[in-house]
Amino acid sequence: MSRLFPIIENIKVDLKSLISIKHTCDPEICSEKGSCCSEYEVCMEKREVDKIVTHIPEAAKFAPQLIANGTYRNIFEETDDNLVSIDTDEENQCLFAWRNGKGEALCSLHSHALKNNLSFYDTKPESCCLWPLAIYDGSPKILTVQDDAFNFDCNKRHKSEKARLDPEISSIINNVYGTKMLTGINHAISIM
Structure with a gap:
């Protein structure tokens, strides 16, 4: 179980959840359905x-x-x-x-x-920059995918032959938590 939820940089990471999502931030999608700006x-x-x-x-x-x-x-x-x-x-x-x-x-x-x-x-709140990922309180905190993220058209199930992060999810993690965190997550995915 600890392989699926390793602690990296003092944060418990839900690897299975993170590799399950493909994210594309595209405002044209928001005109059809709800927007994260009006849901949280x-x-x-x-x-x-x-x-x-x-x-x-x-x-x-x-x-x-x-x-x-x-x-x-x-x-x-x-x-x-x-x-x-x-x-x-x-x-x-x-x-x-x-x-x-x-x-x-x-x-x-x-x-x-x-x-x-x-x-x-540099301009938005961290919780907005992190979306569709979420950080939940705990000891340690838990990094996962927002519970209802797949209700939004900008998020799809990530289907890949090899377990890996979607490039946009990698970018979010790198920009919010840094390269060391992203490297740790990618390493944990490679051995899970």
Whole structure:
């Protein structure tokens, strides 16, 4: 069992789950069905708020709902578990979400990053960067696939003759947790 759930960089990794998913972030898919921007409460550590706040002026160019009465809205709320969540609108959509002329659901922080040649890993909350993967509390924390990830058209079952990570999943892990974590996961997959 420990081969399927090795501890790498102090995180228990659900290898079977990680190799089961192929992910493609494509806003055109979101116009047909639900978007991750309207399905989850986005929670983050307090330390992440400062990073995001610096990008609100540029994000507001895409998502004008971030401004009220000529000033930037306070869209953050402290949760009972000492995290911070991002407010949602009446349709339960993250206030950073916006729809372009084609009706595609987009993240204004991600759009700002693309427009200004930044990495969205530097502009978005970690939980958003990690999606469709998820990190669950535990001792140690557990890295796996979000429970309902396959309800979204951007995620498919990864079918491969050899157990391996999808390139997009590899990119997510590398950008959120670093090369050492990705190398450790790939090694664990090779011997499972």
